[in-house]
Amino acid sequence: xxxxxxxxxxxxxxxxxxxxxxxxxxxxxxxxxxxxxxxxxxxxxxxxxxxxxxxxxxxxxxxxxxxxxxxxxxxxxxxxxxxxxxxxxxxxxxxxxxxxxxxxxxxxxxxxxxxxxxxxxxxxxxxxxxxxxxxxxxxxxxxxxxxxxxxxxxxxxxxxxxxxxxxxxxxxxxxxxxxxxxxxxxxxxxxxxxxxxxxxxxxxxxxxxxxxxxxxxxxxxxxxxxxxxxxxxxxxxxxxxxxxxxxxxxxxxxxxxxxxxxxx
Numbered sequence: 001x002x003x004x005x006x007x008x009x010x011x012x013x014x015x016x017x018x019x020x021x022x023x024x025x026x027x028x029x030x031x032x033x034x035x036x037x038x039x040x041x042x043x044x045x046x047x048x049x050x051x052x053x054x055x056x057x058x059x060x061x062x063x064x065x066x067x068x069x070x071x072x073x074x075x076x077x078x079x080x081x082x083x084x085x086x087x088x089x090x091x092x093x094x095x096x097x098x099x100x101x102x103x104x105x106x107x108x109x110x111x112x113x114x115x116x117x118x119x120x121x122x123x124x125x126x127x128x129x130x131x132x133x134x135x136x137x138x139x140x141x142x143x144x145x146x147x148x149x150x151x152x153x154x155x156x157x158x159x160x161x162x163x164x165x166x167x168x169x170x171x172x173x174x175x176x177x178x179x180x181x182x183x184x185x186x187x188x189x190x191x192x193x194x195x196x197x198x199x200x201x202x203x204x205x206x207x208x209x210x211x212x213x214x215x216x217x218x219x220x221x222x223x224x225x226x227x228x229x230x231x232x233x234x235x236x237x238x239x240x241x242x243x244x245x246x247x248x249x250x251x252x253x254x255x256x257x258x259x260x261x262x263x264x
Contacts (some may be wrong), residue, residue, distance in 0.1 A: 009171040011103055011129075012041045016170055021045035023163045024101060024127030024183050031055060031094050035085040035102040035112065038063050040070045042103055047074060055094040057081045085112060091122055098122060103129040106175065110134060110150065117157055118195050126158075126184040135162055135180035147240050148209070149202040156198060156244050158184040191248055197258075198251045205239035205247075212236050222257045230256075 011017060020042055021027075028050035037043045037056040046054045056078060058064050064082045071078045081093055086108060090098065100123060104112060109130050116123060130138070133146075138154050139162055140146035154160055163181040168174040200220070208216040214235030217224045228235045230253035233246050242250075 009103075009106070009173060009175045010038045010041065011166070011171055012039070013170050014041070014045060016166060017042045017045040018048065019164065020103065020127065020129065020181055021049055021101060023181050024099060024125050027051040027099060027101075030097055030099045030124065033057065033090065033094055033098055033100045033102070035100065036105045037067060038103075040067050042101070043067070043070060043078065046101060047077060051077075051099075053077050053079055055079045055081060057083050057085045057088060057093075059084045086115070090119065096122070097124045099125045099127070101127045103179075106131055106177075113138075113150075114153065117153060120157055120186050123186065125186075127163075127181065128184070129166065129179050129181050131175075132165060132178040132180045135182050138182055138184075142243050143240055145240075149199075149206050152202050152244060152247050153195070153198060154184065156248065157189075157195075158186050160184050191252065193248065193251050193255065197255050198247065201247065201251050201254055202239075205242070205250075209239050212238060213242075220254060222254065227253050227257060 030051050032046055032049070032051040032054045034043060034046060034054055034056045037058050043054060043056055054077060056067065058067065058080065059082070061082070064080065067080055071080050081088065083093070100116065109128070113128070116126065136146045137148060137150045139160050140148070140151040161183050163183055166179040166181065168176065168178060204217050204219045205213060207219070212235060213228060213233065214224055216239065217227065220227070225235065227250065231246065231249040233242060233250060
């Protein structure tokens, strides 16, 4: 039985799990990380790909035991890690090149994604299932209600594309929401910004999204007018109107100003 506390909703339809397994493209030569395999529906489909090995991370002891038969039958292609995906060291448990393909537990999906963005050089690609509303935030464009912190952080670092939706009725037990499979591929970096700077900036900008930037950015503790001038961003604009390059310019200016006045 699925545990609500672990965000478990099992997907056992092999047609759907196969679509997810192949949604990220060719996995030949990849070591695939699967988070929360549960009873192994997607794991079975990943065995049908050309991935070198599947590293399945599962914290539920019941699922670890249930997966053992599949592990034994896979001829060494499945490595089962009884671990917490929020705490494990991905670089240690799985050799490069690494791709993550997973039906993420809904209750930790966003936290996991932000953590992976902070370690982005470790991964070649992500094929992930989210609640549809989270997928909409990941791919949202400027001047839309879904455009926010997660949109900026993700699109700054990755090319993001929604693949397909999955009905609640496909799951056991059925969740109350539609799910969406999303593919993310890290972009070549054109800046050397630390993600912590962008997190700080977007938290301030979207924390009061109805206010103009000249007001919402005051919490940063720097001269806001100077920051906006350096960034070539209008102080009368609101966060949802600023595109990714605009946020990169602001983050670059913020970093420089923070270094010049570390006690600000």
